Amino acid sequence: MRKILKLIRKLTIVFLLLTSFSSFNYAQNKTFIVSYGANDAPPYAIVKKDKLFAGIIKDIFDAIVKDLDIKVKYVQTPRKRAEIYLASGKINAIAISNPQWLHQSNMYQWSDAIFVEKDLLVTLIKHQKKITKIAEMTNMIIGTTRGYKYPTLTKAFSDKRILRSDATNIAANFARLKLARIDGFIDSNILIKHHLTNLTLQHDTPKKIFQIEPIIISEHFIHTALSSNSPVSASQFNNALHKLKKNGTIHAILKKYGV
Incomplete structure (x- = not known):
């Protein structure tokens, strides 16, 4: 009986390790697609040659994906279509959002508050x-x-x-x-x-x-809305966010842009 219990424990540990490793690999092999809109004017988004060049959104999300060791892609999305794309999984995140602004906010994962607006x-x-x-x-x-x-x-x-x-x-x-x-x-x-x-x-x-x-x-409060199929979960995002708040990175980014 003891041998069976030991075997079960070992198999459980192996299963958990494999699951964690699989999740880690999944996140690493995926690209985190972050949406910003034309309404996200400077200093939120500074665009050059149709690409997100700098700004609060890019600086904060670059820091978060660096902590999570995952690739990121920034996509400009019309505001009216952003929620449709989020629900369908075409994008993984709406960078600047709030549950009151989306029609079906309970469908999405939400980050903790990033800053106040x-x-x-x-x-x-x-x-x-x-x-x-x-x-x-x-x-x-x-x-x-x-x-x-x-x-x-x-x-x-x-x-x-x-x-x-x-x-x-x-x-x-x-x-x-x-x-x-x-x-x-x-x-x-x-x-x-x-x-x-x-x-x-x-x-x-x-x-x-x-x-x-x-x-x-x-x-x-400004939050980030995350799709259900996002390679970055709300808990992963929030863990990275808390680190960046604690070490002063978020404060420094906001201060850089006069916030």
Whole structure:
């Protein structure tokens, strides 16, 4: 009986070792396909010659795949198709996401929070009245990002109390606001800060034309959404993420881009 129990233990250990080795090899032989969108403007994604060249997304994910010893491929995906591609396994991850933004968030694996982002409202400086709450945005035409969900404004948009006007990215919304085609626009504090610092205008500096209103439209954690067939599991991703947070890598990357 003892011999049989010893044999069972040995076989169990061998099975676990083979399973671990198989999983390790599977991850090594696969490529981690990470999606970013046209809406992920600098400093999230800096693109040159149609390839992701630098930015917060590339720097963070390069560090994560280096820790996991797996290859990575970055793919630009239209925002409206990103979830379809994630569900089908065409991509393995949406780099910048949140469970509230996807229609079937319970279908996917989710990373722990990577950092915090705020959605803010930008208007023209000549707009004198400061906006501190959503009710004060009534009848305004607000620039938004195509395919993006705004949970705190869903009802106001649906009731037409606030008029939604989509654009591809933040640069388009800055241009439309300058021409007064919209009354203001909503975007990430990270993108707004970067564009106000780097935007080039004739005659005037951006800070003489645009202002950030006091209202915070929403404040949320940024996560990565992982497909069910991703070669990197949520636990593997989170283990690497925690290491990079602990050793200061994530902080250094965010600081590098002024976050």
